[in-house]
Amino acid sequence: GESVGLHLPTLSVQEGDNSIINCAYSNSASDYFIWYKQESGKGPQFIIDIRSNMDKRQGQRVTVLLNKTVKHLSLQIAATQPGDSAVYFCAEQVNAGKSTFGDGTTLTVKP
Amino acid sequence: ETGVTQSPTHLIKTRGQQVTLRCSSQSGHNTVSWYQQALGQGPQFIFQYYREEENGRGNFPPRFSGLQFPNYSSELNVNALELDDSALYLCASSPSGGRRTEAFFGQGTRLTVV
Numbered sequence: 001g002e003s004v005g006l007h008l009p010t011l012s013v014q015e016g017d018n019s020i021i022n023c024a025y026s027n028s029a030s031d032y033f034i035w036y037k038q039e040s041g042k043g044p045q046f047i048i049d050i051r052s053n054m055d056k057r058q059g060q061r062v063t064v065l066l067n068k069t070v071k072h073l074s075l076q077i078a079a080t081q082p083g084d085s086a087v088y089f090c091a092e093q094v095n096a097g098k099s100t101f102g103d104g105t106t107l108t109v110k111p
Numbered sequence: 112e113t114g115v116t117q118s119p120t121h122l123i124k125t126r127g128q129q130v131t132l133r134c135s136s137q138s139g140h141n142t143v144s145w146y147q148q149a150l151g152q153g154p155q156f157i158f159q160y161y162r163e164e165e166n167g168r169g170n171f172p173p174r175f176s177g178l179q180f181p182n183y184s185s186e187l188n189v190n191a192l193e194l195d196d197s198a199l200y201l202c203a204s205s206p207s208g209g210r211r212t213e214a215f216f217g218q219g220t221r222l223t224v225v
Contacts, residue, residue, distance in 0.1 A: 032212050043115075043201050043216030044154065089153050093212055098144060098167055101153030 012108045019077040021105045023090035026071060030092035034099060035064060035075045038087045044101075047075070047088075077107075085109045114138065115204050115217035123223045124192050132187045132220045136204030142166070143185040144214065145177060146201040154201055160185055189222075197224045 013019045025033070031052055036044035048059045050066050050073075057064050063076040073090050087106050091099035114137035124130050136143050142161045146154035156169040160179035174190040183204070189196055199221050203214040 034212050041218065043203070043218050045216070046212070046214065049212040091153075094167075098156055098159055099154075099214070100156065101146075103151070103153045 008105055009103070010106045010108070012110060013080050015080060015082060015109050015111050017080055019075075019080045019084070019107060019109075021075045021077075021088050021090075021107065023073040023075075023102055024071055025073060025090070025092055025102075027092055027100070028068070028071065030094065030100075032093040033064070033066060033073050034091045034093055035062075035073075036089045036091060036101075037084075038089065038104070040086075044089060049093075080107075080109050082109045082111055115202060115215050117200075117202050117217035117220050119220060120218065121221045121223075123225060126192055126194060126224055128192050129188065129190045130192060130222060132189075132200050132202075132222070134185045134187070134202030134204075134217060136183045136185065136202075137206075137215050140204035140206045140215070141183050142205040142207065143179055143183065144203045144205070145185070145187045146203065147171070148199040148201055148219070150198070157187070192224045194224050197222060 034049040035047040037047050038044045048064050050057045050064045055066050061078045065074045087104040089101050089104045091101045093099045116135045118133045144159040145157040148154040157171050158168040159166045163179045176188045179185045199219040201219045203216045205214045
Protein backbone atom coordinates (compact mmCIF):
# COMPACT_ATOMS: atom_id res chain seq x y z
CA GLY A 1 0.00 0.00 0.00
CA GLU A 2 0.99 3.62 -0.14
CA SER A 3 2.84 5.11 2.77
CA VAL A 4 5.23 7.95 3.23
CA GLY A 5 7.20 8.23 6.40
CA LEU A 6 9.87 10.37 7.95
CA HIS A 7 12.91 9.08 9.77
CA LEU A 8 12.86 11.45 12.73
CA PRO A 9 9.89 13.18 14.36
CA THR A 10 12.01 16.07 15.67
CA LEU A 11 15.14 17.92 14.61
CA SER A 12 16.88 20.73 16.45
CA VAL A 13 19.57 22.85 14.78
CA GLN A 14 21.50 25.99 15.51
CA GLU A 15 20.68 29.11 13.54
CA GLY A 16 22.96 29.34 10.53
CA ASP A 17 23.60 25.61 10.31
CA ASN A 18 22.32 23.45 7.48
CA SER A 19 19.33 21.17 8.14
CA ILE A 20 18.62 17.82 6.55
CA ILE A 21 15.18 16.27 6.88
CA ASN A 22 14.71 12.74 5.62
CA CYS A 23 11.78 10.77 4.34
CA ALA A 24 11.23 7.18 3.22
CA TYR A 25 8.46 6.27 0.81
CA SER A 26 7.06 2.99 -0.42
CA ASN A 27 5.09 3.73 -3.60
CA SER A 28 7.46 3.57 -6.57
CA ALA A 29 4.68 4.61 -8.96
CA SER A 30 4.32 8.19 -7.70
CA ASP A 31 5.06 10.87 -10.29
CA TYR A 32 6.03 13.67 -7.94
CA PHE A 33 7.38 14.07 -4.45
CA ILE A 34 6.76 17.28 -2.55
CA TRP A 35 7.93 18.96 0.61
CA TYR A 36 5.53 21.11 2.61
CA LYS A 37 6.08 23.39 5.58
CA GLN A 38 3.35 23.81 8.16
CA GLU A 39 3.53 26.54 10.75
CA SER A 40 1.38 26.51 13.84
CA GLY A 41 -2.22 27.45 13.07
CA LYS A 42 -1.74 27.36 9.32
CA GLY A 43 -2.26 24.97 6.46
CA PRO A 44 0.68 23.28 4.70
CA GLN A 45 2.70 25.50 2.40
CA PHE A 46 4.43 24.16 -0.72
CA ILE A 47 8.23 24.38 -0.53
CA ILE A 48 9.63 22.40 -3.43
CA ASP A 49 8.82 19.37 -5.53
CA ILE A 50 10.75 16.87 -7.59
CA ARG A 51 9.60 14.70 -10.44
CA SER A 52 10.29 11.00 -10.16
CA ASN A 53 12.70 11.06 -13.14
CA MET A 54 15.01 13.52 -11.39
CA ASP A 55 17.44 13.01 -8.52
CA LYS A 56 18.06 16.59 -7.41
CA ARG A 57 16.30 19.92 -7.56
CA GLN A 58 17.33 23.21 -6.03
CA GLY A 59 15.28 26.16 -4.90
CA GLN A 60 16.01 29.19 -2.83
CA ARG A 61 18.04 27.89 0.17
CA VAL A 62 16.47 24.45 -0.27
CA THR A 63 17.52 21.33 -2.14
CA VAL A 64 15.53 18.15 -2.54
CA LEU A 65 17.29 14.86 -3.25
CA LEU A 66 15.54 11.74 -4.49
CA ASN A 67 17.10 8.30 -4.31
CA LYS A 68 14.76 5.89 -6.03
CA THR A 69 17.02 2.90 -5.40
CA VAL A 70 16.39 3.05 -1.66
CA LYS A 71 13.10 5.02 -1.89
CA HIS A 72 14.49 7.94 0.06
CA LEU A 73 13.77 11.65 -0.16
CA SER A 74 15.55 14.44 1.68
CA LEU A 75 15.15 18.17 2.13
CA GLN A 76 18.23 20.25 2.77
CA ILE A 77 17.83 23.76 4.12
CA ALA A 78 20.89 25.97 3.93
CA ALA A 79 21.71 28.53 6.61
CA THR A 80 18.66 27.65 8.69
CA GLN A 81 16.83 30.63 10.17
CA PRO A 82 14.40 30.93 13.10
CA GLY A 83 11.59 31.45 10.57
CA ASP A 84 12.27 27.93 9.28
CA SER A 85 10.95 26.46 12.54
CA ALA A 86 7.87 24.46 11.58
CA VAL A 87 6.66 20.94 10.85
CA TYR A 88 7.91 19.59 7.53
CA PHE A 89 6.03 16.96 5.58
CA CYS A 90 7.05 14.96 2.58
CA ALA A 91 4.26 13.85 0.30
CA GLU A 92 3.88 11.81 -2.84
CA GLN A 93 1.44 12.82 -5.49
CA VAL A 94 -0.73 10.95 -7.92
CA ASN A 95 -2.24 14.06 -9.49
CA ALA A 96 -2.71 17.71 -8.65
CA GLY A 97 -4.20 18.07 -5.21
CA LYS A 98 -4.15 14.40 -4.23
CA SER A 99 -1.16 13.83 -2.03
CA THR A 100 -0.21 11.13 0.45
CA PHE A 101 1.53 12.76 3.40
CA GLY A 102 3.94 11.37 5.95
CA ASP A 103 3.67 12.24 9.65
CA GLY A 104 6.09 15.15 9.71
CA THR A 105 9.34 16.30 11.28
CA THR A 106 9.28 19.22 13.70
CA LEU A 107 12.25 21.47 13.02
CA THR A 108 13.33 23.76 15.85
CA VAL A 109 15.95 26.40 15.13
CA LYS A 110 17.85 27.64 18.14
CA PRO A 111 19.11 31.23 18.02
CA GLU B 112 -1.68 34.14 2.12
CA THR B 113 -2.90 31.52 -0.32
CA GLY B 114 -6.27 33.06 -1.17
CA VAL B 115 -8.04 29.90 0.04
CA THR B 116 -10.44 30.66 2.87
CA GLN B 117 -12.21 28.21 5.13
CA SER B 118 -15.07 28.71 7.53
CA PRO B 119 -15.59 28.42 10.37
CA THR B 120 -12.12 28.42 11.89
CA HIS B 121 -13.21 26.49 14.98
CA LEU B 122 -16.25 24.38 15.71
CA ILE B 123 -17.48 22.20 18.57
CA LYS B 124 -20.11 19.54 17.89
CA THR B 125 -21.70 16.72 19.83
CA ARG B 126 -21.30 13.07 18.86
CA GLY B 127 -24.03 12.05 16.42
CA GLN B 128 -24.55 15.54 15.01
CA GLN B 129 -23.89 16.67 11.47
CA VAL B 130 -21.45 19.38 10.37
CA THR B 131 -20.82 21.38 7.21
CA LEU B 132 -17.46 23.00 6.53
CA ARG B 133 -16.91 25.52 3.75
CA CYS B 134 -14.05 26.42 1.47
CA SER B 135 -13.61 29.23 -1.03
CA SER B 136 -10.96 28.34 -3.54
CA GLN B 137 -8.41 30.69 -4.99
CA SER B 138 -9.61 32.66 -7.99
CA GLY B 139 -9.21 30.66 -11.19
CA HIS B 140 -8.84 27.31 -9.42
CA ASN B 141 -11.38 24.69 -10.42
CA THR B 142 -10.12 21.78 -8.32
CA VAL B 143 -10.67 21.48 -4.58
CA SER B 144 -9.32 18.73 -2.32
CA TRP B 145 -10.22 18.05 1.30
CA TYR B 146 -7.90 16.60 3.91
CA GLN B 147 -8.27 15.51 7.53
CA GLN B 148 -5.32 16.16 9.83
CA ALA B 149 -5.39 14.52 13.25
CA LEU B 150 -3.21 16.00 15.94
CA GLY B 151 0.45 15.16 15.42
CA GLN B 152 -0.13 13.50 12.05
CA GLY B 153 0.09 14.39 8.40
CA PRO B 154 -3.01 15.33 6.42
CA GLN B 155 -5.04 12.45 4.98
CA PHE B 156 -6.80 12.82 1.66
CA ILE B 157 -10.60 12.67 1.92
CA PHE B 158 -11.74 13.49 -1.62
CA GLN B 159 -11.29 15.86 -4.51
CA TYR B 160 -13.77 17.82 -6.64
CA TYR B 161 -13.12 18.94 -10.18
CA ARG B 162 -15.72 21.00 -12.05
CA GLU B 163 -18.44 20.04 -9.56
CA GLU B 164 -17.81 16.28 -9.81
CA GLU B 165 -16.06 14.03 -7.28
CA ASN B 166 -12.69 13.11 -8.75
CA GLY B 167 -11.20 10.57 -6.38
CA ARG B 168 -11.75 9.56 -2.81
CA GLY B 169 -9.55 8.39 0.02
CA ASN B 170 -10.30 5.78 2.65
CA PHE B 171 -13.17 7.59 4.37
CA PRO B 172 -16.71 6.25 5.01
CA PRO B 173 -19.76 7.51 3.06
CA ARG B 174 -20.83 9.75 5.96
CA PHE B 175 -18.12 12.07 4.63
CA SER B 176 -19.58 13.77 1.58
CA GLY B 177 -18.97 16.91 -0.37
CA LEU B 178 -20.16 19.38 -2.94
CA GLN B 179 -18.57 21.79 -5.32
CA PHE B 180 -20.51 24.77 -6.63
CA PRO B 181 -20.38 26.53 -10.01
CA ASN B 182 -18.08 29.18 -8.54
CA TYR B 183 -15.78 26.29 -7.47
CA SER B 184 -16.29 26.83 -3.77
CA SER B 185 -16.84 23.62 -1.87
CA GLU B 186 -18.45 22.07 1.19
CA LEU B 187 -17.49 19.08 3.29
CA ASN B 188 -20.34 17.40 5.15
CA VAL B 189 -19.88 14.86 7.90
CA ASN B 190 -22.89 12.99 9.28
CA ALA B 191 -23.20 11.04 12.52
CA LEU B 192 -20.11 12.60 14.03
CA GLU B 193 -17.80 10.40 16.05
CA LEU B 194 -15.20 11.42 18.61
CA ASP B 195 -12.43 10.34 16.22
CA ASP B 196 -13.63 12.92 13.70
CA SER B 197 -12.03 15.58 15.87
CA ALA B 198 -9.28 17.01 13.67
CA LEU B 199 -8.15 19.91 11.54
CA TYR B 200 -9.93 19.84 8.19
CA LEU B 201 -7.97 21.36 5.35
CA CYS B 202 -9.08 22.43 1.94
CA ALA B 203 -6.64 22.87 -0.96
CA SER B 204 -7.35 24.40 -4.34
CA SER B 205 -5.46 23.76 -7.56
CA PRO B 206 -5.55 25.48 -10.94
CA SER B 207 -6.30 23.69 -14.15
CA GLY B 208 -3.36 23.80 -16.50
CA GLY B 209 -1.00 24.83 -13.78
CA ARG B 210 2.05 23.04 -12.45
CA ARG B 211 1.01 19.56 -11.52
CA THR B 212 1.92 19.88 -7.86
CA GLU B 213 0.37 23.27 -7.24
CA ALA B 214 -2.01 23.02 -4.32
CA PHE B 215 -2.79 25.95 -2.08
CA PHE B 216 -4.09 25.16 1.39
CA GLY B 217 -6.43 27.17 3.55
CA GLN B 218 -5.79 27.63 7.26
CA GLY B 219 -8.20 24.83 8.13
CA THR B 220 -11.23 24.31 10.33
CA ARG B 221 -10.56 22.85 13.75
CA LEU B 222 -13.44 20.48 14.57
CA THR B 223 -13.88 19.15 18.08
CA VAL B 224 -16.45 16.42 18.70
CA VAL B 225 -17.51 15.95 22.32
